[in-house]
Amino acid sequence: MCVCRKYCNPATVKRQAKDTNTDTDRAALPAVPVMSSALYLVLLFSALWTLSFCATRQFYVVNERKSWTKAQNYCREKYTDLATIESKEEMNAVTAVVKGTAGRIWIGLRQKYPKSSAVWIWSDGSNSSYRYWNNGEPNNGVGNVCVQLWKSPEYRWNDDYCTRSNPFICYKKLPLLLINQKKTWREALRYCRVNHVDLVSVHTEEIQHWVETAVYYASTANVWMGLRHTCTLNIWFWVKGEFICYQNWALGNGTGVEDCSGGERTGAVQSGSKQWVSLPENQRLNFICTV
Secondary structure, eight states: OOOOSSOOOHHHHHHHOOOOSOOGGGGSSTTOOOOOHHHHHHHHTTOOOOOOOOSOEEEEEEEEEEOHHHHHHHHHHHSSEEOOOOSHHHHHHHHHHHTTOOSOEEEEEEEOTTTOTTOEEETTOOOOOOOOBOTTOOOOOTTEEEEEEEESSSEEEEEEETTSOEEEEEEEEOSEEEEEEEEOHHHHHHHHHHHSSEEOOOOSHHHHHHHHHHGGGOSSSEEEEEEEEETTTTEEEETTTEEOOSOOBOTTSSSSOOOOTTSOEEEEEETTTOOEEEEETTSOEEEEEEO
C-alpha cells in the first residue's frame, strides 16, 4: 500500500512537472496569494493531514450467533458499535448488506433500562427518532427489549428477547461526510474548511472504499474531492498538500496533459463507477468533506 502524505517518487514528480506555459494554477486555492511556483509548492506541501472519526457509517454483517449484549461487545471491540440506523437511506444500505443472510439479525436498538416501552435508545448513544417497525411492532412482549431485523417479506424491525442468539450488524464510523448540496469546486472547498476540515484526500485504497460508501447517497453523477490540477507544472495534487500515489482514474482521465483552455481542472469521483474524473471547477456537484 502506498501511503503518500508529503513525499512521492521524485522521478515521478519530475516527469509530471512539465511546464505547459500557462498561469491558471496561480488561483489554485482560495486564500493562497499569487507567488512563485517554487514557494507555492513549499508552502502547499508543508500541510499536515489529519482526520477525526465521525459521520458516515459502513455496515458489516457478522454471521456468528450471539446474544444482543455479546454482539454489542463484539462490535465495540472489532468495529465501532452495533448498527445505528438513522434514515431510510441507511436502512437501504443495511438491507443491501444483509441480503442472503437468513433469519433474524440484531441491530443496536433496545429499550431504555429500566424498561420503558416508550423509550428506545441506540447502543452508541445516538438520539435518532427514525424507526422502521414491522406491522404490529413493537409488541412490548415480556422480555422483548432488544431489536432485530426480521424479513417478512422485507426487512423491518421487531423487538425480541436479548438472549436470543442471532447474527448481527456492526458499523464502522468513517471520517467523511457527503454534502448533498450542489456547489462549484471552490465553493465546496470553502464550505468544508469553514464547517468541517477539508475536501477529502484519497491517499489509499482504504480511503477510496470510504468514499465509495459515502457517494452511495449522492444526488449528482459526480462528487467533488480535494483533487486539484496545476497547469503550470502539469501535475495533480491533493489540497491538503500531497502528491498522488494511490489513484483510481477512469479511462481517459488524469494521466495525460490536461486541456486548461477552459479554466482549472479539478477531480471528482463518479457516484456510479466510483472512479475519478477530471472536470472544470465551475460544475455544481455534491462533495465529500473530512470531519
